[in-house]
Amino acid sequence: MEFTVQQIAEMLGGTVEGNPTSKISTLAKIEEAGEKALAFLSNPKYEPYLYTTEASAVIVSHELELKQHVETSLIRVADPYTSFSRLLEEYQKAVMAFKTGVEEPAYMGKNSTIGDNFYRAAFSYIGQNCKIGANARIFPHVSIGDNVKIGDNVIIYAGAKIYSDTVIGNNCTIHAGAVIGSDGFGFAPQKDGTYKIIPQIGNVVLEDNVSIGANATIDCATMGSTIIHEGTKIDNLVQIAHNVEIGKHTVIAAQSGVSGSSRIGNFCTVAGQVGIVGHITIADRTIIGAQSGVSKSIKEEGTIIQGSPAFDYKQNLRALTVFRKLPELQKDIEELKEKL
């Protein structure tokens, strides 16, 4: 895809300074942009790049006063960041709209339906009795079990696996290799020390606007549902165990894990490599620092914790500061003991 600077300025309701016929074929950061790239300048910190950039054009504010000569063309708008974001979105939409229809061979079981304007890649698999909404993008090697319900505008990237009976809302994105609905880790210990598998017959429900990262795993409930509520974003390689419930608009960063039957609130932030034990409840707006181990319920909204096991993050920080000096403290104590 190639546009002129003039075409983009019109799209954004902006005005051109410089060459309106310059060609644009990609978007880039101002400090990295090369020929045919369009960049933007929002943070004044980056202004020096404006005078040296090789970008063919830069989106700037109507207010910006140039301090030097610029080689690049300018597109002046009210809010450069918002305008650039709009272009990013248009760009991604165009990429997604690029492929439509069925690439053969693709498999769809009986009694399954899919809405208008879909893409079903070669080697994608849809089981029986599935109902998939409009504008679905189903990439190669996606595996969708039986009786799965999926809303509109859902993107499922290559090799994601959706077990039978999963329910997925509108505008969800499932990244490559993610597994939705695998068996919970449920085994009944027997008298002889061996384990018997407890059948896991529940499912997973992802509400609208949920995003699941690459190679993340979300186990189905033993019975009932593992639920990820509206707007929640889950990063790569995260593990969500059986019967977990995660609130709305919560963010869980890479490689964190939530054990069985725990409930995490709305608007929480869980950093990377955090572990949360089973059967606890985390209040809304809780923030959990990286590599923390959460072993107890958090009852107060807005709590910030850190550590393994996790407690108040300021208290933890203070304790860690002293931790480094432990050898000196030990020496102090020895000396005190001798003196007495």
Place this chain on the structure above:
Amino acid sequence: MEFTVQQIAEMLGGTVEGNPTSKISTLAKIEEAGEKALAFLSNPKYEPYLYTTEASAVIVSHELELKQHVETSLIRVADPYTSFSRLLEEYQKAVMAFKTGVEEPAYMGKNSTIGDNFYRAAFSYIGQNCKIGANARIFPHVSIGDNVKIGDNVIIYAGAKIYSDTVIGNNCTIHAGAVIGSDGFGFAPQKDGTYKIIPQIGNVVLEDNVSIGANATIDCATMGSTIIHEGTKIDNLVQIAHNVEIGKHTVIAAQSGVSGSSRIGNFCTVAGQVGIVGHITIADRTIIGAQSGVSKSIKEEGTIIQGSPAFDYKQNLRALTVFRKLPELQKDIEELKEKL
């Protein structure tokens, strides 16, 4: 599938109180059950739900004395939990038996055989010279390399990858996206600081009744075999490195990792996000707490450890309690020093 309460009671050798013709189509927890659901009551704590549940029937003990009127039908048996477990198993068996034969296109290389009553999904791949037992369930996008041996009653879920030369026993379950037999992380450091790949020509052996979680990775041995012994259960996103040997009936929870050539005993419990270094031995019945880092061999059976690095869990707990008070201790020491 739909059954009457009477049919289920007969299956369980139980007696019906209430409506024997009520329809049952699913199993649920007593506190979540709705219409056409069958629940059970075993733990007296849940008895209040019996009088309010919307389940169409509940399995209860012969001994249970009702304290109020019940709307739901009852199926009385000797042991409600065992009866319900039996139904869960039957339910899952029925689901698994639902699909049989080959969905085209599926690939099977020359000289490979598969036992009776199999399911080979569309886009499943079996290499050459493989021998697969009876009742195999091979889901879409499963990839099985060459010379792989698999026992009876094995379920391999969507997108699991089994490298060449792997050996899998009877009654094993491999969850979606698991990788069995990837190259060990073996690189010979060269004089110039670069690394040369050491070819990994060993394999992985899973004995009977082993379960491997979604997106878990089990590396092959450099030479010889990485072995997971009978009955051991490995959760999602676990990493087992080359030449590791894991004993019988051991449980390893999600996101834990075992480094190369370590040996873990029988009947051990490894909680989530644990790391175990290479070339050590862990005694039978060892219990390792979540997020622990195990850096030394454990010689005594039944040891319980915690922490990173891990040591006796009670001692660790006591140290952690003081850890939180370190700033106060430091202050105490300062004061003592001043006084002297």
Place this chain on the structure above:
Amino acid sequence: MEFTVQQIAEMLGGTVEGNPTSKISTLAKIEEAGEKALAFLSNPKYEPYLYTTEASAVIVSHELELKQHVETSLIRVADPYTSFSRLLEEYQKAVMAFKTGVEEPAYMGKNSTIGDNFYRAAFSYIGQNCKIGANARIFPHVSIGDNVKIGDNVIIYAGAKIYSDTVIGNNCTIHAGAVIGSDGFGFAPQKDGTYKIIPQIGNVVLEDNVSIGANATIDCATMGSTIIHEGTKIDNLVQIAHNVEIGKHTVIAAQSGVSGSSRIGNFCTVAGQVGIVGHITIADRTIIGAQSGVSKSIKEEGTIIQGSPAFDYKQNLRALTVFRKLPELQKDIEELKEKL
């Protein structure tokens, strides 16, 4: 494949002691080797096995003086380890060369090309406008997006997913289930506490001789490139976030994670389950101990750190030693306070 001891000796430029017609069909460790296996003896510690091994032949040094009678045949060479390594490499080359051409059904989009002597497995998918070099090995269920560039001698194992626009150098190995180019975890927080997805339009660049482990995930850049430089080895289940840059000949062990926009130097060693926060820089030849959490830039080359948060590993070790004795220290302080 089967060779005689004499054939292998000739290949290695060695001399035979014993039966030159013995058959060899596999390679094994001296302590585990059975019939038709060839082992080697390099470390004198293993010499006792020489006199008891069931290997059909053992590669030994010209200098080795036998202390007892040996049953096995010997192949004498200058450097047994190097000779054995050469055989391992030949063995693996032979395995890789075994399959060539296209197994149907395989998919390749328009305007895509692949070099000589390739293997494209059944159910492998290559998008449009891809350019793949010579000797490619593309296993089942590999998914390669559009506009992907791949060098010569690249092996991509089963079910690896390469997103569109990825660039991969020569001699790279991508293990099963790895995801290259998934969206970075980028969400713009809105005023109402919800998140809006920031489109991720960058890509991933893997330079020559890079190895990516099973089920590892490498996110694309928001704009620009996530870069893994030459010779770097990344283990299973590692997470590399958007816009990260990793230097040459660096090793990152299993289950570690690097957050967005961080830069890791050349010749670094990152042990397992390490977490590195975003937007920091790690100097060349840094060594980071297992389960560490790195929260600050490392400026000095050759630094060794450990802990969460990580600091000088010797200092950390000393602090951990005292940590275990904290309850005793607390008692000491109590006693001192009483005495005063």
